[in-house]
Amino acid sequence: MNGETYQCNSCGRTFTDKGEIDFxxxxxxxxxxxxxxxxxxxxxxxxxxxxxxxxxEIFRGFKHQPTVHGQNVVEWYDEVKEGYYEELDELEKS
Ligand SMILES: [Zn+2]
Numbered sequence: 001m002n003g004e005t006y007q008c009n010s011c012g013r014t015f016t017d018k019g020e021i022d023f024x025x026x027x028x029x030x031x032x033x034x035x036x037x038x039x040x041x042x043x044x045x046x047x048x049x050x051x052x053x054x055x056x057e058i059f060r061g062f063k064h065q066p067t068v069h070g071q072n073v074v075e076w077y078d079e080v081k082e083g084y085y086e087e088l089d090e091l092e093k094s
Pocket of ligand 1: 009010011012013050051052053054055
């Protein structure tokens, strides 16, 4: 969406949509954690955004890494990542 800003909470990479055809926003992912009754953060919603680079590095640290269609997503990422992240890697970290 024109003018919308995407910022990774972890590394700070920031992309502002200028209304041009650009798939970079697809490399930012939104998350929300809900803390329910019994948590000291009672009934809160913690929202954050991660770029795909940071998301995969978090997955890399998991003891049990997620799978997609039966394939380990980190191994998949390592096989296909070349060429997909140049625009993301060039973004300023603010
Ligand atoms: Zn990031």
